[in-house]
Amino acid sequence: MQRRRLLLQIGFAAVLLSLLALLINNLAVNLIRTGLGVSFSWLQRPAGFALAEHVLPYSPSDSYAWALAVGWFNSLKVILAGLVLSTLLGVGAGAARSSGNRLLRNLAGAYVALIRQVPLLLQLLFWYFVAFLGLPNTPAAGLIHFSNQGIRLLGLPLSVEFCSVLTGLTVFTGASIAEIVRGGINSVPRGQWEAYRSLGLADGLGLRRIVLPQALPAILPALTSQYLNLAKNSTLAIAVGYADLYAVSDTTITQTGRAIEGFLLLLLSFLLLNLLISGGMAAFNGAVLGRLRSSR
Amino acid sequence: MNRSLPCILIGALAGLTGVLSGCASLGDEGGSRLDLVKQRGELLCGVSGKIPGFSFLSPDGRYEGLDVDICRAMAAAFVGDSEKVQYRPLTAPERFTALRSGEIDLLSRNTTHTLSRDAVGGNGLSFAPVVFHDGQGLMVPADSGVNSLADLSGKAICVGSGTTTEQNLNDAFQSRDLPYKPIKYQDLNQVVGGYLQGRCAAMTSDRSQLAAARSGFADPQKHVILGDRISKEPLAPAVVGGDQRMSDAMSWVIYALIEAEERGITKANLTEMVEKAKADPSQAALRRFLGVDGGLGSKLDLPDDFVVQVIQATGNYGEIYARHLGPGSAVEIPRGANRLAENGGLMIAPPFT
Numbered sequence: 289m290q291r292r293r294l295l296l297q298i299g300f301a302a303v304l305l306s307l308l309a310l311l312i313n314n315l316a317v318n319l320i321r322t323g324l325g326v327s328f329s330w331l332q333r334p335a336g337f338a339l340a341e342h343v344l345p346y347s348p349s350d351s352y353a354w355a356l357a358v359g360w361f362n363s364l365k366v367i368l369a370g371l372v373l374s375t376l377l378g379v380g381a382g383a384a385r386s387s388g389n390r391l392l393r394n395l396a397g398a399y400v401a402l403i404r405q406v407p408l409l410l411q412l413l414f415w416y417f418v419a420f421l422g423l424p425n426t427p428a429a430g431l432i433h434f435s436n437q438g439i440r441l442l443g444l445p446l447s448v449e450f451c452s453v454l455t456g457l458t459v460f461t462g463a464s465i466a467e468i469v470r471g472g473i474n475s476v477p478r479g480q481w482e483a484y485r486s487l488g489l490a491d492g493l494g495l496r497r498i499v500l501p502q503a504l505p506a507i508l509p510a511l512t513s514q515y516l517n518l519a520k521n522s523t524l525a526i527a528v529g530y531a532d533l534y535a536v537s538d539t540t541i542t543q544t545g546r547a548i549e550g551f552l553l554l555l556l557s558f559l560l561l562n563l564l565i566s567g568g569m570a571a572f573n574g575a576v577l578g579r580l581r582s583s584r
Numbered sequence: 585m586n587r588s589l590p591c592i593l594i595g596a597l598a599g600l601t602g603v604l605s606g607c608a609s610l611g612d613e614g615g616s617r618l619d620l621v622k623q624r625g626e627l628l629c630g631v632s633g634k635i636p637g638f639s640f641l642s643p644d645g646r647y648e649g650l651d652v653d654i655c656r657a658m659a660a661a662f663v664g665d666s667e668k669v670q671y672r673p674l675t676a677p678e679r680f681t682a683l684r685s686g687e688i689d690l691l692s693r694n695t696t697h698t699l700s701r702d703a704v705g706g707n708g709l710s711f712a713p714v715v716f717h718d719g720q721g722l723m724v725p726a727d728s729g730v731n732s733l734a735d736l737s738g739k740a741i742c743v744g745s746g747t748t749t750e751q752n753l754n755d756a757f758q759s760r761d762l763p764y765k766p767i768k769y770q771d772l773n774q775v776v777g778g779y780l781q782g783r784c785a786a787m788t789s790d791r792s793q794l795a796a797a798r799s800g801f802a803d804p805q806k807h808v809i810l811g812d813r814i815s816k817e818p819l820a821p822a823v824v825g826g827d828q829r830m831s832d833a834m835s836w837v838i839y840a841l842i843e844a845e846e847r848g849i850t851k852a853n854l855t856e857m858v859e860k861a862k863a864d865p866s867q868a869a870l871r872r873f874l875g876v877d878g879g880l881g882s883k884l885d886l887p888d889d890f891v892v893q894v895i896q897a898t899g900n901y902g903e904i905y906a907r908h909l910g911p912g913s914a915v916e917i918p919r920g921a922n923r924l925a926e927n928g929g930l931m932i933a934p935p936f937t
Contacts (some may be wrong), residue, residue, distance in 0.1 A: 336751055336754055337750050338754055338766050417778075421777075421778070421783050436783060449767065526769070527771075529742075529767045529774070529778060531768060535745060535768055535770075539750060542676065542677055543700075545680070545700060
């Protein structure tokens with residue numbers, strides 16, 4: 289029995305390795321066939337295209353490498369903002385679904401049901417072409433201003449493209465997070481609710497101080513995968529004209545003809561981004577579990 | 585249960601391995617794509633599928649347009665039947681990969697012939713002669729008061745990504761020291777959407793595409809195409825580089841379309857011309873062109889009468905142009921630079937000798 293298991297594992301590893309070798313071989317063979325070597329020298333050449341928005345200083349005479357970095361930070365900007373907002377929205381909606389208030393519960397239920405059935409790309413196109421570009425066309429002024437040329441929140445100028453991607457990602461991911469939060473809350477024994485109520489705590493306070501902390505271990509692993517989904521889904525930004533990493537790579541690949549290198553860089557960039565997110569979440573998860581254990 | 589799971593996994597992986605091993609194809613080393621097309625009896629042709637006048641779905645669900653007729657002419661010459669074409673609608677960023685990976689035999693998708701796309705150090709394609717001389721322009725709302733590039737300084741401009749359009753836009757504005765904001769979409773439909781919704785002061789694309797897009801607007805006369813032509817865009821079909829037989833065959837099918845117009849050979853009078861050539865030995869040039877003698881076709885590995893097959897299928901270049909872009913068509917574009925050289929245009933074919 290033991291031996292049989294070992295054999296199976298060796299077989300599995302061998303098949304996995306040969307699959308990997310085959311993929312690399314395919315790449316090498318096809319590179320030879322098409323006469324393309326792998327080269328990254330083009331990264332130093334001037335990009336020659338403008339970007340509508342950038343967190344870092346950028347001009348078309350900067351290098352492709354810098355253009356890609358600027359795109360990466362644009363992605364990061366929308367992803368980080370999306371993580372925060374979708375968490376707030378998701379926790380709110382998830383808590384509302386376990387609320388005693390019937391209107392709140394049904395509203396949150398309708399939100400989750402509606403958003404989960406519609407593809408994200410369609411939602412992004414809706415937010416952009418219908419919601420944001422449907423705003424009146426007036427020049428930006430004042431502290432708070434909405435127009436289809438740009439949004440101003442407390443003096444902070446935001447492009448309509450950024451706002452569309454952010455809204456789309458937040459609303460879409462928020463619905464999934466709401467379900468995860470609801471599941472987490474349901475996993476806390478009813479006795480805990482009765483306990484804090486018998487202590488005279490209000491529902492809001494009890495939820496925050498008693499129920500959610502105990503629900504966290506059930507929520508966090510699933511939440512991490514939603515965060516990673518949000519980061520990956522941000523590549524749909526190109527559909528609504530936001531200059532994210534994928535949009536910049538797309539232009540770079542067409543202009544240089546370096547598709548394989550371009551996609552490799554794209555892969556590595558997202559790997560880095562997602563490792564950061566899942567690393568951060570793993571640390572948080574560890575801290576929560578540690579605290580829970582020490583408090584018992 | 586515990587035992588069967590790893591077996592299933594290994595089985596699945598082994599299956600995947602088998603599939604993937606088919607993806608490395610060194611097989612047809614030295615062979616020409618032309619042989620593959622003939623053997624298959626069908627041409628895989630990459631088109632856009634979204635540009636009225638060039639390649640667009642007609643109401644009966646068939647592709648139509650100048651680019652599509654080029655595919656049909658190639659199929660007529662290569663496999664003797666213009667209907668034996670499988671169209672693959674491709675986006676701009678997909679098209680070269682599709683060609684490279686062998687998903688299509690030939691690209692006929694309003695593609696600009698440029699150095700980087702031609703050179704081995706770039707995309708390494710082989711281009712056919714130009715089938716449409718285009719140029720990039722800008723379209724603005726008629727009541728916007730914008731008359732030239734300078735009026736667009738600092739404004740947002742809607743542009744499609746993954747094309748030379750983006751680079752030309754930058755070259756034009758940067759060289760004039762004008763700031764601008766490109767709002768970049770992946771798809772022409774989205775560019776049109778952004779422009780019509782008022783996100784951008786102007787949209788840019790090849791002038792032919794602007795005219796095609798405008799033909800679908802609710803109020804076409806409320807939009808004007810600026811006089812500034814910011815690039816030259818010679819649009820040409822292409823095949824993978826380093827395959828001389830394929831690229832020669834492709835080039836001379838295009839030349840045949842042009843030469844036929846020069847000689848006044850049309851779909852209607854083709855039979856008459858062939859009979860005239862057969863009957864009259866003194867018509868040496870005509871006899872060579874129509875494959876009665878001279879064996880020009882077989883030098884290209886095509887049937888000697890490939891020109892007849894082509895004209896029978898699509899008519900000459902002028903007929904193709906008139907059908908899709910001429911007066912009375914949905915997308916009317918004045919022939920301009922696309923007239924024959926003898927009429928002051930740029931279209932000319934080298935001798936069929």
